[in-house]
Amino acid sequence: MKNVGHRMNGLSLHYYTVTGWSGSKGAATKFNKDDYYWTMGKCLEIEDVVKKHIAIMDQYDPKKHIGLLVDEWGTWWDEEPGTTRGHLYQQNTLRDAFVASLTLDIFHKYTDRIKMANIAQIVNVLQSMILTKGKEMILTPTYHVFNMYKVHQGATYLPLNLISDKINVRDNRTVPFISATASKDKNGIIHISLSNVDADEYQEVSIELPGVKVNNISGQILTSNNLTDYNSFENPNVIKPQDFKDAKMTKSLLKVKLPAKSIVTLTLK
Numbered sequence: 001m002k003n004v005g006h007r008m009n010g011l012s013l014h015y016y017t018v019t020g021w022s023g024s025k026g027a028a029t030k031f032n033k034d035d036y037y038w039t040m041g042k043c044l045e046i047e048d049v050v051k052k053h054i055a056i057m058d059q060y061d062p063k064k065h066i067g068l069l070v071d072e073w074g075t076w077w078d079e080e081p082g083t084t085r086g087h088l089y090q091q092n093t094l095r096d097a098f099v100a101s102l103t104l105d106i107f108h109k110y111t112d113r114i115k116m117a118n119i120a121q122i123v124n125v126l127q128s129m130i131l132t133k134g135k136e137m138i139l140t141p142t143y144h145v146f147n148m149y150k151v152h153q154g155a156t157y158l159p160l161n162l163i164s165d166k167i168n169v170r171d172n173r174t175v176p177f178i179s180a181t182a183s184k185d186k187n188g189i190i191h192i193s194l195s196n197v198d199a200d201e202y203q204e205v206s207i208e209l210p211g212v213k214v215n216n217i218s219g220q221i222l223t224s225n226n227l228t229d230y231n232s233f234e235n236p237n238v239i240k241p242q243d244f245k246d247a248k249m250t251k252s253l254l255k256v257k258l259p260a261k262s263i264v265t266l267t268l269k
Contacts, residue, residue: 042172067115074127092140155183219244
């Protein structure tokens with residue numbers, strides 16, 4: 001990087017949320033609460049990896065000509081029974097949706113350096129956004145997260161200072177119950193995305209927005225009855241966004257009541 005100058009556009013980074021590289025990686029749809037929280041802790045560690053890469057890149061490329069390209073990331077589970085071996089076809093539950101939202105929250109913090117972030121992969125492989133079978137197609141929970149987060153594209157990042165309760169999980173990991181990111185678009189509309197990874201309890205979130213006048217709040221929520229729920233070809237809409245109305249603004253304070261295991265994107269006009 002020190003000598004390459006403008007001949008290099010980006011540095012590739014791969015990071016998978018995976019239990020290990022030998023033996024079983026665990027089933028995509030069969031896991032317990034402990035497995036779920038471990039997955040949250042594992043996916044959050046991508047931030048440390050990103051920060052270490054950026055620190056080295058800043059040393060040799062202080063003007064940020066070279067982008068960090070996270071061109072493979074996501075969950076990696078065992079292939080679904082009955083599928084073609086080696087094709088890495090896996091289902092996609094609410095757990096995967098949280099890996100998507102938490103990871104996108106992290107990427108959003110570092111967009112001055114991260115210029116590309118490609119989930120692996122879009123269709124039928126690993127943490128897919130779309131699954132197909134013959135002429136049929138279904139959208140996964142991960143797809144819906146990306147769709148809810150697209151409002152942040154092309155907008156101005158708004159830093160958030162988060163204070164959240166945490167849970168200690170196995171392998172000495174600590175997971176905050178709340179993850180969030182925010183932006184303001186060219187029309188002055190503020191979007192806030194919030195994830196409550198608490199599997200059992202709702203979380204009340206208060207956000208100070210000094211100087212912000214809000215006339216209307218709308219939102220969407222992604223959740224389901226069980227962490228192991230998923231969309232199938234027989235039942236393609238088990239997990240899909242619904243309208244969310246449990247947010248209110250009092251003067252400069254936004255209060256949001258997030259149900260357990262839910263992902264919400266708010267629009268403030």
